Amino acid sequence: AAKVLCVLYPDPTGGYPPPPVRDGIPTITHYPDGSTVPSPAAVDFTPGALLGSVSGELGLRHFLEAGGHSLVVTSDKGPDSAFDAHLPDADFVISQPFFPAYLTAERLAAAPRLRAAITAGIGSDHVDLAAAIDRGVNVCEVSYCNSVSVAEHATMMALSLVRNYLPSHAVAAGGGWNIADCVARAYDIEGMAVGTVAAGRIGLGILRRLHPFGCALHYTDRHRLPADVEAQYGLTYWASWTEMAAAMDVVTLNCPLHPETEHMVNADTIGAFKRGAYLINTARGKLCDADVIAAALADGRLAGYAGDVWYPQPPPADHPWRTAPWSGMTPHTSGTTLSAQARYAAGVREILECYLASPPKPIRPEYQIVTDGKLAGAGAHAYSV
Numbered sequence: 252a253a254k255v256l257c258v259l260y261p262d263p264t265g266g267y268p269p270p271p272v273r274d275g276i277p278t279i280t281h282y283p284d285g286s287t288v289p290s291p292a293a294v295d296f297t298p299g300a301l302l303g304s305v306s307g308e309l310g311l312r313h314f315l316e317a318g319g320h321s322l323v324v325t326s327d328k329g330p331d332s333a334f335d336a337h338l339p340d341a342d343f344v345i346s347q348p349f350f351p352a353y354l355t356a357e358r359l360a361a362a363p364r365l366r367a368a369i370t371a372g373i374g375s376d377h378v379d380l381a382a383a384i385d386r387g388v389n390v391c392e393v394s395y396c397n398s399v400s401v402a403e404h405a406t407m408m409a410l411s412l413v414r415n416y417l418p419s420h421a422v423a424a425g426g427g428w429n430i431a432d433c434v435a436r437a438y439d440i441e442g443m444a445v446g447t448v449a450a451g452r453i454g455l456g457i458l459r460r461l462h463p464f465g466c467a468l469h470y471t472d473r474h475r476l477p478a479d480v481e482a483q484y485g486l487t488y489w490a491s492w493t494e495m496a497a498a499m500d501v502v503t504l505n506c507p508l509h510p511e512t513e514h515m516v517n518a519d520t521i522g523a524f525k526r527g528a529y530l531i532n533t534a535r536g537k538l539c540d541a542d543v544i545a546a547a548l549a550d551g552r553l554a555g556y557a558g559d560v561w562y563p564q565p566p567p568a569d570h571p572w573r574t575a576p577w578s579g580m581t582p583h584t585s586g587t588t589l590s591a592q593a594r595y596a597a598g599v600r601e602i603l604e605c606y607l608a609s610p611p612k613p614i615r616p617e618y619q620i621v622t623d624g625k626l627a628g629a630g631a632h633a634y635s636v
């Protein structure tokens with residue numbers, strides 16, 4: 252029997268379950284590239300329910316206990332936490348990037364039975380991949396489960412910054428009507444140059460969404476997109492992200508966090524941006540130096556910064572991005588809408604069904620990050636150690 256240790260964010264402050272706002276969610280069967288959404292043998296939850304908080308348990312308890320396995324769910328994940336206490340005999344750890352259970356080399360050393368770290372979402376940078384490789388711990392994630400969710404969020408944030416939405420709403424909510432205060436920073440995005448650093452599922456998803464807005468669309472990536480995709484959306488490719496940034500009105504970061512991208516926006520590179528550029532980062536907080544971003548907002552190099560990713564998560568109460576001027580940060584929410592939760596909960600179930608079958612079944616290559624001591628599948632493509 253396996254012990255599954257799952258770290259999830261705390262329940263709503265008003266109690267669990269929250270009253271449902273809508274009755275169900277649309278049924279999505281395929282992703283934009285034609286691949287299928289997770290397809291476990293069954294699920295024991297109602298799509299659209301809150302699954303990502305502690306009492307939601309990713310809908311896994313019945314399935315695991317019926318198979319003779321045990322499930323521990325906690326939101327206590329800091330030093331000397333319940334997470335640490337359960338690691339020594341855990342076979343599987345599940346965690347969401349929104350509320351990551353950091354699996355450091357020390358923690359991996361304290362988990363001798365661990366077979367796999369499963370990311371309920373996309374982005375496994377909270378796991379020390381080099382240490383996982385050394386220890387033979389597999390790492391997998393539910394590729395594509397929330398890429399569209401994040402692309403929608405980043406597109407919303409680009410529009411809201413350019414149009415000065417949040418400060419204008421604050422004027423209305425505060426009982427005011429000073430239109431001039433609202434519009435002194437409001438523009439149309441039409442005609443602006445928008446560039447993505449990385450044109451993977453999310454980056455290209457944002458470009459596709461902005462295409463009808465009449466923007467000039469640009470990207471940089473390690474590999475070029477197919478010529479027909481470039482032609483369809485009128486994309487301009489740049490080999491260097493800083494050269495691209497110098498020509499952009501809006502820049503959006505959509506690459507994974509790994510050693511070569513950590514703090515790519517720093518004191519040396521911030522000068523590459525046009526004065527008054529907008530920067531959207533829904534990829535990972537550590538792609539940017541937090542203090543450099545706050546200073547750039549204060550001195551006008553950036554006209555706006557928005558995103559939902561921070562470091563660490565949760566960030567301290569005095570993190571500069573909480574209160575920086577012209578920022579539109581949210582907690583890490585874009586990839587954990589109720590719609591996304593239904594997909595990644597099903598994806599985690601699919602992965603566990605594969606591991607717990609006898610004999611075990613291989614998981615989809617696109618879900619594999621580290622397998623049998625090597626970067627594999629999606630991980631071999633997108634990560635470096």
Ligand code: NDP
Nearest residue numbers: 373374398449450451452453472473474506507533534586
């Ligand atoms: P994909 O794997 O589809 O795309 C990642 C892209 O980044 C690939 O095209 C890859 O290039 C490219 N890339 C890797 N390194 C670099 C680099 N140094 N410079 C430029 N491009 C690079 O992933 P997704 O689009 O689905 O997700 C992207 C990231 O977004 C995730 O890694 C995660 O950190 C974050 N994310 C955030 C979420 C949220 O809730 N805010 C939810 C989901 C993801 P190539 O393939 O050509 O080698």
